[in-house]
Amino acid sequence: MDYQQTLDWLFQQLASFQRVGQSAYNEDLGNINAICSLLNHPQNNFKSIHVAGTNGKGSSSHLIASILQEQGYKVGLYTSPHLKDFRERIKINGEMISKKKLLIL
DSSP states (O other): OOHHHHHHHHHHTSOHHHHHOGGGOOOOOHHHHHHHHHTTOGGGSSOOOOOOSSSOHHHHHHHHHHHHHHTTOOOEEEOSSOSSOGGGGEEETTEEOOHHHHOOO
16 A cells, blocks of 8 residues: 555544544443454553543643653654644654655555
């Protein structure tokens, strides 16, 4: 797949909530717990900060990332949505992920 085909595929995989709205909402965490179990709970193998709420998540996340980078930490940042380029969503130490790394092989 090339870069554009990869983006098209990713957007087709969006949760049904983004396609059909509130009727797709499901509070059950069974699926996410199952995949985490199959992957040996990777979320327990790295330190992370989850920023939630209504407003200011992007600004707060970027501020936290900047502070951690200045302290010498390697920082991965995922935010959504993006403004111009999908790769804005995924950054390592402030640098957008490359198109090559985003490609699905």
